Amino acid sequence: MVFGLVEVQCTDQPRCEVTVSDRTSLFISCFNDFFYPQTIEAATRVLRHLDVEVSIVEGQTCCGQIHYNTGYADMAVPLVRAFIDRFKDFDAIVSISGSCTAMVREQYRRLALRTHDQKLINAAEELSKRIFEFTDYITKVLGIESTGSYFPHRVTYHPTCHSLRSLNIYQSAVNLLKNVEGLELVELPNAEQCCGFGGTFSVKNEPVSSAMLFDKMANIEKTGAEILVALDNSCLMHIGGGLKKINSGISVMHIAEILASGLDGGSS
Amino acid sequence: MEGQAKGFQGSSRQFLANSQLRSNLRHATSTIRNKRYQVTGEVDDWEYLRERGREIKDYSLAHLDQLLSQLEDSISNKGGKVHFAVNAKQANEIIYSIVQTHQVKELVKVKSLTTDEIELNRFLEDKGIHPLETDLAELIVQLANDKPSHILVPAIHKNRSEIRELFEKTIASGRHLGQTPAEIAEASRLYLREKFLSAKVAISGVNFAVAETGTICVVESEGNGRMCITLPEVLISVMGIEKVIPTMEDLGVMLELLPRSSTGERMNPYTSMWSGLYPDNDGPKEFHLVVLDNGRTKVLRDPSSRATLRCIRCSACLNVCPVYERVGGHAYDSVYPGPIGAILSPQLFGPSRSGTLPWASTLCGACYEVCPVKIDIPSILVHQREQMINKAVAPRGEQVLFRVMAVVLSSPILYGVSKSIIRSMARYPRIVKALAPMVPMASQWVTTREVPDIPSRNWGDDLGRHGEEHG
Ligand code: SF4
Numbered sequence: 001m002v003f004g005l006v007e008v009q010c011t012d013q014p015r016c017e018v019t020v021s022d023r024t025s026l027f028i029s030c031f032n033d034f035f036y037p038q039t040i041e042a043a044t045r046v047l048r049h050l051d052v053e054v055s056i057v058e059g060q061t062c063c064g065q066i067h068y069n070t071g072y073a074d075m076a077v078p079l080v081r082a083f084i085d086r087f088k089d090f091d092a093i094v095s096i097s098g099s100c101t102a103m104v105r106e107q108y109r110r111l112a113l114r115t116h117d118q119k120l121i122n123a124a125e126e127l128s129k130r131i132f133e134f135t136d137y138i139t140k141v142l143g144i145e146s147t148g149s150y151f152p153h154r155v156t157y158h159p160t161c162h163s164l165r166s167l168n169i170y171q172s173a174v175n176l177l178k179n180v181e182g183l184e185l186v187e188l189p190n191a192e193q194c195c196g197f198g199g200t201f202s203v204k205n206e207p208v209s210s211a212m213l214f215d216k217m218a219n220i221e222k223t224g225a226e227i228l229v230a231l232d233n234s235c236l237m238h239i240g241g242g243l244k245k246i247n248s249g250i251s252v253m254h255i256a257e258i259l260a261s262g263l264d265g266g267s268s
Numbered sequence: 269m270e271g272q273a274k275g276f277q278g279s280s281r282q283f284l285a286n287s288q289l290r291s292n293l294r295h296a297t298s299t300i301r302n303k304r305y306q307v308t309g310e311v312d313d314w315e316y317l318r319e320r321g322r323e324i325k326d327y328s329l330a331h332l333d334q335l336l337s338q339l340e341d342s343i344s345n346k347g348g349k350v351h352f353a354v355n356a357k358q359a360n361e362i363i364y365s366i367v368q369t370h371q372v373k374e375l376v377k378v379k380s381l382t383t384d385e386i387e388l389n390r391f392l393e394d395k396g397i398h399p400l401e402t403d404l405a406e407l408i409v410q411l412a413n414d415k416p417s418h419i420l421v422p423a424i425h426k427n428r429s430e431i432r433e434l435f436e437k438t439i440a441s442g443r444h445l446g447q448t449p450a451e452i453a454e455a456s457r458l459y460l461r462e463k464f465l466s467a468k469v470a471i472s473g474v475n476f477a478v479a480e481t482g483t484i485c486v487v488e489s490e491g492n493g494r495m496c497i498t499l500p501e502v503l504i505s506v507m508g509i510e511k512v513i514p515t516m517e518d519l520g521v522m523l524e525l526l527p528r529s530s531t532g533e534r535m536n537p538y539t540s541m542w543s544g545l546y547p548d549n550d551g552p553k554e555f556h557l558v559v560l561d562n563g564r565t566k567v568l569r570d571p572s573s574r575a576t577l578r579c580i581r582c583s584a585c586l587n588v589c590p591v592y593e594r595v596g597g598h599a600y601d602s603v604y605p606g607p608i609g610a611i612l613s614p615q616l617f618g619p620s621r622s623g624t625l626p627w628a629s630t631l632c633g634a635c636y637e638v639c640p641v642k643i644d645i646p647s648i649l650v651h652q653r654e655q656m657i658n659k660a661v662a663p664r665g666e667q668v669l670f671r672v673m674a675v676v677l678s679s680p681i682l683y684g685v686s687k688s689i690i691r692s693m694a695r696y697p698r699i700v701k702a703l704a705p706m707v708p709m710a711s712q713w714v715t716t717r718e719v720p721d722i723p724s725r726n727w728g729d730d731l732g733r734h735g736e737e738h739g
Pocket of ligand 1: 509583585639
């Protein structure tokens with residue numbers, strides 16, 4: 001177990017004043033809860049392997065991102081309140097979705113302001129400093145670059161837009177992947193361009209979304225990778241669904257699943 | 269989703285199908301994108317400059333009343349005349365009345381988005397006056413009876429051979445033009461030179477207006493703008509109220525930001541500046557500045573969208589936008605396309621004309637990353653989505669669906685129930701796959717994407733310890 005305040009070196013200073021303790025919970029995101037139980041398990045396994053006594057607090061549902069992003073911000077406010085209530089006692093919240101992390105960090109305070117409830121506003125502000133994306137937590141808070149994983153495959157990495165531009169954590173994932181034994185990381189051409197998912201965008205503007213998806217898939221195929229990895233299962237559902245439809249033979253995996261490979265009791 | 273099948277959703281579909289357009293766009297945007305990336309990268313303090321740009325614009329927007337009256341004084345003191353127009357109609361009428369006193373049937377114009385916004389050309393044509401566009405790309409668009417599709421490169425949707433054919437049919441009819449860009453451009457040069465020398469009235473846009481000195485600044489690449497500004501006797505410049513900045517020093521910052529962001533050049537070839545009239549020298553004998561509101565003060569009143577007015581129309585956000593790259597500017601059906609258009613157009617032109625535009629984005633944030641004045645376009649997009657929903661742009665079915673989802677997600681019990689329903693669906697994967705194409709929201713989705721496998725178990729079955737609630 002890791003206790004006490006750790007020195008964390010990172011650029012966005014205020015966000016790193018966190019105590020690593022056993023009061024750490026995973027925020028699993030509704031999307032993963034419904035469709036990707038294996039990612040939740042993998043992330044838990046990786047964190048426990050790294051001596052973080054992570055729990056998964058019960059009663060957590062959705063961060064409100066779907067509502068907020070689509071334009072139903074008022075409907076997201078009760079979700080913000082519920083989220084803050086669920087997680088208020090934790091020193092750190094580790095999220096396995098880049099976009100949900102960005103939602104809490106960047107929008108919670110703004111949404112809390114709508115309630116004029118000063119307590120909620122303070123809590124939102126405070127909480128936004130304690131939520132970390134999974135790979136960011138491992139590399140910056142724990143200060144670990146190598147998880148001791150083993151995954152003998154050719155992999156390419158798509159930095160999702162939120163992880164790349166809102167959270168600025170491109171390097172965290174790359175460093176972790178590079179240190180996985182057996183893993184060959186190949187660069188994805190035009191990696192920084194959006195895959196075309198965008199939540200409700202892929203429904204409302206499906207043809208444009210597909211056009212972007214096809215270009216993304218063409219670039220993925222160019223790499224000759226067996227597996228595409230990313231930090232967000234929502235983008236991966238969209239890209240993975242496309243790759244399957246064209247019978248590309250390339251599968252998609254959340255980074256937690258790769259990092260869980262080859263650990264004691266891990267799968268693969 | 270019938271309610272939104274029109275607007276951006278309808279038009280984007282049509283333009284997506286045009287593969288020539290897509291390849292023109294991909295080529296053009298990626299070229300400018302790379303150039304921008306290079307020349308912004310070589311500035312040590314680029315981020316500092318962006319911050320300065322933001323500051324200058326925010327300061328100006330917060331002191332608009334003061335700065336505009338200062339600008340008016342500065343220009344009047346130097347022999348120019350400033351007119352204020354509340355809306356497009358007023359602006360057009362002001363311009364027409366000036367043109368009328370000079371009794372011309374043709375005038376020359378240098379690219380101006382603001383005059384496109386107020387549809388000045390159509391207004392003048394209706395009155396029997398031909399406004400000739402002199403910017404090469406604008407001329408191409410005008411000759412083709414087309415509409416601009418990019419802020420900076422209005423003819424970005426056309427490639428070289430399309431342009432050559434167009435010229436051979438119009439301004440160079442009967443002649444056979446060569447293959448090189450230089451030969452094609454030469455045809456327009458010959459045509460325009462003559463026009464510049466004979467035109468009595470010119471109309472220009474404005475990139476920046478300096479309140480302190482009354483200096484108007486126009487930035488361009490071809491030099492045609494400079495001829496418009498200097499040769500004719502009468503010059504009318506049109507600007508939105510947000511173009512004013514306090515000092516020449518501020519202009520220095522903006523001129524570092526603009527060319528690098530827009531054309532990817534360290535400096536643009538022609539920067540023209542003038543302050544009122546210069547009686548002892550050549551240049552126009554009469555100068556009018558038309559300052560346009562047209563909905564801008566309304567934008568200014570909304571704190572969540574106000575930053576939209578910082579825009580200096582560099583078009584960097586268009587060039588990096590993955591949506592713009594696929595559909596082109598015409599799909600936005602507005603003089604302001606791309607990410608900036610998606611936030612500005614609904615505010616200026618209202619929900620019935622531009623209401624679907626705020627959803628024309630994945631919120632990927634590439635626009636915000638490049639914007640020289642740091643406009644947080646994704647946040648404003650989301651805010652505009654909300655505004656449009658309040659103005660009943662979203663279909664009713666969607667609103668009901670989101671309300672139901674909000675209730676379910678707020679209640680751990682209902683949430684658990686819906687999870688069990690999903691789990692039970694896992695037992696019938698074939699039925700799920702067969703039914704998916706019939707579900708309204710999913711039907712299109714699954715045409716290019718396989719339905720995801722639904723897991724039959726919950727997480728935790730596989731963990732040693734799990735789910736302990738903290739206590
Ligand atoms: S929004 Fe920013 S990037 Fe886009 S045109 Fe305006 S100034 Fe340029």
